[in-house]
Amino acid sequence: MTKLTCFKAYDIRGKLGTELNEEIAYKIGRAYGEIYQPKSVVVGCDVRLTSEDLKQATIKGLNDAGVNVLDLGMTGTEEVYFGAFHLDVQGGIEVTASHNPMDYNGMKLVRENARPISADTGLKEIQLLAESGQFKDVAVKGTSEKYNILPEFIDHLMTYIDPAKISSLKLVVNAGNGAAGHVIDAIEEKFKALNLPVEFIKIHHEADGTFPNGIPNPILVENRDSTRNAVLEHGADMGIAWDGDFDRCFLFDEKGQFIEGYYIVGLLAQAFLLKQSGEKIVHDPRLVWNTFDIVEQFNGEAIQSKSGHSFIKEKMREHNAVYGGEMSAHHYFRDFAYCDSGMIPWLLAVSVLSETQKPLSSLVEEMIDKFPCSGEINFKVANTQVTIQKIFDHFAEQNPTIDKTDGVSLDFGSWRLNVRASNTEPLLRLNIESRKDQNPKPMQAYIDELTQLIQS
The missing domain is CATH 3.40.120.10 (Alpha-D-Glucose-1,6-Bisphosphate, subunit A, domain 3)
Known part of the structure; x- marks a missing residue:
């Protein structure tokens, strides 16, 4: 065997x-x-x-x-x-x-x-x-x-937007030579048939298994330039980039700035709650304050789940949640059988841009300013559990509120951290966020302190 x-x-x-x-x-x-x-x-x-x-x-x-x-x-x-x-x-x-x-x-x-x-x-x-x-x-x-299945899939995607409310927008779309191109083309045809004033600027569009522009993975900083540059060159309202099988999409604002997945969770929660208040939103425990803030503002209910698609999907089914989001750029939808999609998020973002008439940068900058975060920082360590215990011990005397939904979250009131072992690699993943109004200390100071602690 x-x-x-x-x-x-x-x-x-x-x-x-x-x-x-x-x-x-x-x-x-x-x-x-x-x-x-x-x-x-x-x-x-x-x-x-x-x-x-x-x-x-x-x-x-x-x-x-x-x-x-x-x-x-x-x-x-x-x-x-x-x-x-x-x-x-x-x-x-x-x-x-x-x-x-x-x-x-x-x-x-x-x-x-x-x-x-x-x-x-x-x-x-x-x-x-x-x-x-x-x-x-x-x-x-x-x-x-x-x-x-493409025609039926496109018809389903169209149910997430109200075509009558879509305003004039210019979008840079980067399929990374992966599988997303054929769906973009079909959506473009549909938009034209509906007379929607949306222009698509396509880069790395053709499906090509040799990946001439590198493996499509926009979470890597070095893979973001082509989308950013095209947004700036064409004066686009938003840039969208996908990974190879397009179950994750990544958004860039009109200034070409990459938007952390965490703030997209807030944006999409807002998109659903604008349509229907009182809905439940599932999120992961790595970064939470912005999500709480948005969900409360728009009269929803935030529900925490362990990170990972099977946990999020299970939690959404349990609570009949309309949407679930992870900061890793996986977004899940009740009407999509609780599955993750890389097409629905940008359609919802187009919807929010049209309805609020605000540029994407101003929608997310409010969130970023209120709740700055470190983004996920990965460390290779000899023993993840020993390192987590070391962090735990280091901060014990500050009496943080402790949450062990996924790894360890320590909440100090004006800032918090989450540290967890990766499910898929021998890595320790760290996330930090703070409340700007209560905490003038720069994020980098926390990052330096934790980095030193983890690597010592």
């Missing part, structure tokens, strides 16, 4: 050839089919050069397990999510390595209604069966047919 190392906490990711290849993809498809026994599933893949072959191997595994497959072609992860809850199917698989290096690929798996499959909800069982290779033969093999 060969141990498969591509199975992670939330999905499948591995080095091509050794950790993930067509034979392993076949076994994963076969195991998924045998364990869940769905009648039909949707399968899609991103633009990586190996994704189509891995997808076909996965489909063959599903077919051999008796499962019918709708092959959605080249898609972003959320098109598979959409298919899994919108069509008469019982699950879905997207072949993608998102923002991982060139020599990687992977898969994201969901069940009926796009419910996530992670280590504690079935991924381990799939792994064990794929490792053993002890598959049962089925009497009738499944079929595979191509299905174009």
